[in-house]
Amino acid sequence: MFARLFPIVLLANHAPVFCQVVAYEANTFPEDAPQPWIPNPACDPERWLDNGWFFQHVEQCEPFPPPAGQQESFRRYLNLDGFIGETEFFIEFRVQTDGSSSEMNGTAPTGLAAGGFTGVNYHFTVARNLVQLIRDNTLPIVLVELDPGVAHTHRLALYGAELYIWTIDGQVFDSGVPEGAYPTSDSNNIIWWTKSWFLPNTTKWDYVRYGRIPDDGSGDFNSDAFVDVDDFYFFQECRTNSGPATDAGPGCRWADMDQDSDVDAHDFALFQLAFTVTE
Ligand SMILES: [Ca+2]
Ligand SMILES: [Ca+2]
Ligand SMILES: [Ca+2]
Known part of the structure; x- marks a missing residue:
């Protein structure tokens, strides 16, 4: 062939x-992936796999009153992957949710955050028709409207302390000089989640990938x-x-x-x- x-x-x-990409392709549950994610469920949300997609369905959690019902997050630590100090780093995820943007002030319906206890943060919250990026409470929130009913590909490219670029479906929506480099020893984990704040939602993930940005024209996706x-x-x-x-x-x-x-x-x-x- x-x-x-x-x-x-x-x-x-x-x-x-060393394989320089971690790729969860949603052919298994995240905790069962070859490079497993650490799950943190609350109130037993519904979850299933279908043809390369990982589905999460979350609702309110009886008898507890809202806000904050069912949810489940997944985390990995980049220091364990050997990525600390990588100056050509990407995070890319493809997700679709039917959740309302009214949930976003509770970091619902779904999202992904790269950050740590201190240092640089990139916090995405994704709704059916809207996505927001928060980097720091002192910086403006970036809001981008999304076409509902289809999955969107979010990609963050990070070049040390020099440059960050956020693209959605290949189009640049935010870029500039970051507050600092990522990943670093004190800002070194990635977490993604689906959550019911007041309302239910169903969210599906095609993949979550991160690692070294492969060289242009190399054919070598995982830089090995x-x-x-x-x-x-x-x-x-x-x-x-x-x-x-x-x-x-x-x-x-x-x-x-x-x-x-x-x-x-x-x-x-x-x-x-x-x-x-x-x-
Ligand atoms: Ca997939
Ligand atoms: Ca070509
Ligand atoms: Ca390769």
Whole structure:
């Protein structure tokens, strides 16, 4: 299926390389993923898997009065993943909720936050038709309207203390100089959740990914120095979401092998050439 042109040369140099991406693809429950998330449920919310999506349904929690009913969050610590000090870091998640924006002052219906006890924070709250980003109580809240009824891809690209860029479905909605670098030793965890504040909601997650930003045109999504089956799944996703002469977006620059902004058959040919069989 794949060209196997250079496996002997590369296998001779094959040393264990730390996989530089954590990707939860919602084919399992988050706590059962190969790189598991730490769950923290309250009041036994409903949850299920369907075809690569993780669903959460939350309601109020009898007999306790609102606000704050059922909820469940998932957390990982980036210091355990070896990402502290990474100066080309991304967080990307794809989610859809039917929850109301009236829930947002209770950090519901759903969201994701990157932060820690001190240091830099990026706190996203997502509703059916609205998303907000809070970085600090002293900074303006950024609000962006969303088309309801479809999933949206949120991507945060962080370049040390120099630059942050927030894109939704490939379009930039906020960027600038951050208050500091992320991740750092005191700002080093990612948490995502679904919650009923006053109202019920059903939320579905396609994926939550974070890690080193892969090099442009490298074909190496997880930055382990090999173009192999681990990258292929993500390459196919980029190709499906792009096509000839269609900008594949910031999350797919690594898959644009010929650097003309799309991910198409020409890129696939180059991906095959770069492909190696690893053991
Ligand atoms: Ca998925
Ligand atoms: Ca790779
Ligand atoms: Ca291309």
